[in-house]
Amino acid sequence: MKQSTSLVPQHVAIIMDGNGRWAERKGRPRWMGHVAGARVVKDVVAHCARAGVEQLTLYAFSSDNWNRPVEEVAGLLELFESHFRTQAEPLEQKGIRLSVIGQRTRLPLALRQVISDVEARTAAGRRMHLRVALDYSSRAAIQGALPAQQAVRGLARGTTILPPVDLLVRTGGERRLSDFLLWECAYAELLFLDVLWPDVTGAVLDAAFEDFARRERRYGHVPQRVSA
Numbered sequence: 001m002k003q004s005t006s007l008v009p010q011h012v013a014i015i016m017d018g019n020g021r022w023a024e025r026k027g028r029p030r031w032m033g034h035v036a037g038a039r040v041v042k043d044v045v046a047h048c049a050r051a052g053v054e055q056l057t058l059y060a061f062s063s064d065n066w067n068r069p070v071e072e073v074a075g076l077l078e079l080f081e082s083h084f085r086t087q088a089e090p091l092e093q094k095g096i097r098l099s100v101i102g103q104r105t106r107l108p109l110a111l112r113q114v115i116s117d118v119e120a121r122t123a124a125g126r127r128m129h130l131r132v133a134l135d136y137s138s139r140a141a142i143q144g145a146l147p148a149q150q151a152v153r154g155l156a157r158g159t160t161i162l163p164p165v166d167l168l169v170r171t172g173g174e175r176r177l178s179d180f181l182l183w184e185c186a187y188a189e190l191l192f193l194d195v196l197w198p199d200v201t202g203a204v205l206d207a208a209f210e211d212f213a214r215r216e217r218r219y220g221h222v223p224q225r226v227s228a
């Protein structure tokens with residue numbers, strides 16, 4: 001397997017967690033946390049592109065998130081639509097290609113249309129590949145990639161296996177993967193941060209990259225020692 005030894009993580013994956021608690025702590029409704037979180041996404045994307053990250057995969061909505069109250073789900077779907085609509089131009093200008101991964105067929109038609117538009121518009125971007133995971137389940141993606149499953153069900157759209165993740169960051173304090181990129185994180189460095197997603201800044205990201213650069217990735221080999 002190809003082994004990455006780069007100091008800047010080439011493929012960063014982020015579980016953007018803590019929007020609801022951020023709002024609740026301020027005595028505001030949860031949806032305000034999601035709005036604040038979406039604002040942070042723009043800054044994080046730009047920051048990662050500047051830092052030289054080649055692939056950034058963001059967990060925005062899990063297949064299990066359909067179990068949330070209908071108003072919260074509706075608010076999130078609206079937020080995704082307006083985010084993709086307004087980000088198409090800046091992403092194209094920055095040379096960032098955007099793809100959406102996940103099941104797509106259960107998303108509202110208008111959102112699917114906006115996704116197709118932004119994907120087409122940014123397809124030539126070579127600076128960074130941004131993937132947003134919507135209605136995403138890693139177990140479903142792995143299952144969909146099995147030949148036997150494909151034969152039985154037909155190839156499920158969007159249930160792709162991605163390149164290996166170098167650095168997986170989860171904000172919001174929980175230490176779990178919540179069905180995100182289980183296969184791709186086989187040798188990922190894991191970083192769990194207590195900071196809530198809407199409070200993430202460039203400095204938080206820089207500290208995460210510095211932490212990554214200090215780690216020794218061994219891929220099962222013996223440790224590298226400086227020769228005496």
Ligand code: IPE
Pocket residue numbers: 016017018019020021022060061062065076172
């Ligand atoms: C993450 O924040 C955003 C989504 C899952 C869509 P949460 O909404 O899970 O925030 P907390 O975990 O309740 O604080």
Ligand code: IPE
Pocket residue numbers: 015016017059060061062065174176178
């Ligand atoms: C994971 O967060 C999904 C996203 C961040 C989009 P959740 O808040 O849904 O995960 P659990 O429920 O704490 O495991």
Ligand code: MG
Pocket residue numbers: 017018172
């Ligand atoms: Mg959460």
